[in-house]
Amino acid sequence: MEGSSDEKAEVVPNKKVVLRRHVTGFPTVEDMEIVADTVELRVPAGLTAVLIKNLYLSCDPWMRERMTRHDDADALLASDFVVGEALINFGVGKVIDSTHPKFKAGDLVWGMSTWEEYTLITQPESLMKINHPELPLSYYTGVLDDPMLVNYHPGMTGLTAYAAFMEVGRPKSGDFVFVSAASGAVGQIVGQLAKIAGCYVVGSAGSDEKVNLLKTKLGFDDAFNYKSETDIAAALKRRFPDGIDIYLDSVGGETLDAALLRMRRGGKVVVCGMISQYNLQEPYGVRNLYLIVPNAINVYGFNVTGYFQMYAKVEEEMAGYIKEGKVVVVEDVKEGIESAPAALVGLFAGRNVGKQLVVIARE
Amino acid sequence: MEGSSDEKAEVVPNKKVVLRRHVTGFPTVEDMEIVADTVELRVPAGLTAVLIKNLYLSCDPWMRERMTRHDDADALLASDFVVGEALINFGVGKVIDSTHPKFKAGDLVWGMSTWEEYTLITQPESLMKINHPELPLSYYTGVLDDPMLVNYHPGMTGLTAYAAFMEVGRPKSGDFVFVSAASGAVGQIVGQLAKIAGCYVVGSAGSDEKVNLLKTKLGFDDAFNYKSETDIAAALKRRFPDGIDIYLDSVGGETLDAALLRMRRGGKVVVCGMISQYNLQEPYGVRNLYLIVPNAINVYGFNVTGYFQMYAKVEEEMAGYIKEGKVVVVEDVKEGIESAPAALVGLFAGRNVGKQLVVIARE
Numbered sequence: 001m002e003g004s005s006d007e008k009a010e011v012v013p014n015k016k017v018v019l020r021r022h023v024t025g026f027p028t029v030e031d032m033e034i035v036a037d038t039v040e041l042r043v044p045a046g047l048t049a050v051l052i053k054n055l056y057l058s059c060d061p062w063m064r065e066r067m068t069r070h071d072d073a074d075a076l077l078a079s080d081f082v083v084g085e086a087l088i089n090f091g092v093g094k095v096i097d098s099t100h101p102k103f104k105a106g107d108l109v110w111g112m113s114t115w116e117e118y119t120l121i122t123q124p125e126s127l128m129k130i131n132h133p134e135l136p137l138s139y140y141t142g143v144l145d146d147p148m149l150v151n152y153h154p155g156m157t158g159l160t161a162y163a164a165f166m167e168v169g170r171p172k173s174g175d176f177v178f179v180s181a182a183s184g185a186v187g188q189i190v191g192q193l194a195k196i197a198g199c200y201v202v203g204s205a206g207s208d209e210k211v212n213l214l215k216t217k218l219g220f221d222d223a224f225n226y227k228s229e230t231d232i233a234a235a236l237k238r239r240f241p242d243g244i245d246i247y248l249d250s251v252g253g254e255t256l257d258a259a260l261l262r263m264r265r266g267g268k269v270v271v272c273g274m275i276s277q278y279n280l281q282e283p284y285g286v287r288n289l290y291l292i293v294p295n296a297i298n299v300y301g302f303n304v305t306g307y308f309q310m311y312a313k314v315e316e317e318m319a320g321y322i323k324e325g326k327v328v329v330v331e332d333v334k335e336g337i338e339s340a341p342a343a344l345v346g347l348f349a350g351r352n353v354g355k356q357l358v359v360i361a362r363e
Numbered sequence: 364m365e366g367s368s369d370e371k372a373e374v375v376p377n378k379k380v381v382l383r384r385h386v387t388g389f390p391t392v393e394d395m396e397i398v399a400d401t402v403e404l405r406v407p408a409g410l411t412a413v414l415i416k417n418l419y420l421s422c423d424p425w426m427r428e429r430m431t432r433h434d435d436a437d438a439l440l441a442s443d444f445v446v447g448e449a450l451i452n453f454g455v456g457k458v459i460d461s462t463h464p465k466f467k468a469g470d471l472v473w474g475m476s477t478w479e480e481y482t483l484i485t486q487p488e489s490l491m492k493i494n495h496p497e498l499p500l501s502y503y504t505g506v507l508d509d510p511m512l513v514n515y516h517p518g519m520t521g522l523t524a525y526a527a528f529m530e531v532g533r534p535k536s537g538d539f540v541f542v543s544a545a546s547g548a549v550g551q552i553v554g555q556l557a558k559i560a561g562c563y564v565v566g567s568a569g570s571d572e573k574v575n576l577l578k579t580k581l582g583f584d585d586a587f588n589y590k591s592e593t594d595i596a597a598a599l600k601r602r603f604p605d606g607i608d609i610y611l612d613s614v615g616g617e618t619l620d621a622a623l624l625r626m627r628r629g630g631k632v633v634v635c636g637m638i639s640q641y642n643l644q645e646p647y648g649v650r651n652l653y654l655i656v657p658n659a660i661n662v663y664g665f666n667v668t669g670y671f672q673m674y675a676k677v678e679e680e681m682a683g684y685i686k687e688g689k690v691v692v693v694e695d696v697k698e699g700i701e702s703a704p705a706a707l708v709g710l711f712a713g714r715n716v717g718k719q720l721v722v723i724a725r726e
Binding site: 065256266274283285288291292294296298300302306 | 428619634
């Protein structure tokens, strides 16, 4: 079945997760629906494309923004998802058919895909081969991935965590590091990189289960459940009596405000996302930003698209840490495409424990 | 009268501006008082010190913070002014007597001084000689000064403007630059440096007189009066249809929020001060900060203390620009120490047009 031919190809079912309506506020599973479709298992004649079978699909906070319709011509973000069409995000797949010289049937690849069982990739240059198939393939939706082709910040994990912390944060041994959403996809990698760099690292998360995970499995020096703290500033003061050198922010809002009160002179706030803000009609007003002047704090809005050139280096370095056991990966894996809407919605309620992904097929 | 001797030295009147009470909210002239004192015109026996006659005293926004009493042990700012003692800030003076080998009577110096007619400088290492006495001496309270000795951000002009814009902002020819408080001490220098760097520069200020000054005397490409604009975001959109590359912020608050909406991808916000925030009990909440993530914007809290090593270079470069007429300096000069409290208070109402200073004596 390699390459397109005149023979009739097999036609198989192809379930999709499509957007039913644009979203305001918190997304719900009813904003999406599962649609039964079919697909012919080959690249249509005349197209240079790759047909992949999706194995793992990634659920990421950045998808929320694309679920909203932006009428404002000033919107500087990625294009909105289209009602009636499948959602789009990173995934890992296996090549079923290819008319592109770089790929052949059986290749394992990752890249931007759609939320369905099979996807015809019409821009095959966007696909990346998987260089370490000896590691769990799902890691290529997370710790080993790289959002090569998006113009919008994807909040993806591996390169984001590495570049945001190592390149922008520039940790020194002994630095005091705070990580929010610490058991999440980016946070868990940042925390472990901080330990590798010789830092003291404290994480915040939204459940006791996650806090326990940070302390027992992910090597954080300390962690706390922000939902059971009445005063996040006080919680940070107890854990950082001498202040914070680097804050890796994925949540924004009150946690950012509290962290600004504890930043040391010359401290760095690297903002990879503000998940607390994505579903708000009126964003939270950050009151303590004025402290950046007397304390010479820099606040970096991190967008991974500026760091693509680092991917090969980061993939090798992270694969090495994983094999040495210096970095462990905690995934929250849901089974089957039918579970994808709930998995995505759960991100915004903090239901996921670790990197959220959906397994569509194992081979 | 050079050096300390056993002869009796002349005793002369020495009026001071002392803090009468700590301040909350907007400062008023009643928070200060003029106190008649006297001074012996020589360094007391046994001290290594320099007695200076103050010629020009600088009024700067950063003094506001020191007028408040900070009970919080966490306060990371400079020490508070003491009730009943003279205020402290940069000034230009002439040496009357010295027991320090680096200085002799008649030297022109600048540095941290006190708000009185004569000041005994007990840390003479803090004084700087004036290297360009051919320029107006008052420029050493502003465009040619350097806040060498403070631990707190002084918001001083010359080095702040240069380092914040040239070193942190790193302008490229053709960049779109926005400057708030643009006719003020820092803003007017930044705007002119932006033109030297080949940028398009727009300033905001709080009166039509200041706007006119920006456009006719200081070389800004455009300027607007933020007080007569009902929607600052719309005002910026009209003037920056393609967005802003560098925003030099001295005001914070709503102007910062509006500018965040117009920042281009990869833009830089360099915050030198937030004068709109200094008198508020509850700081303004910055709602558009979340945009730093998708647009990869960095927000730099600028504190000049990290740039001391550049002073000699900046003094020479700025002196050159002034002599060539590429940089002009607009000062708001009040006469006599009795006018100092009103001059300082006027800063926070935006009454000053240009760098605010007080002439205590001309020789």
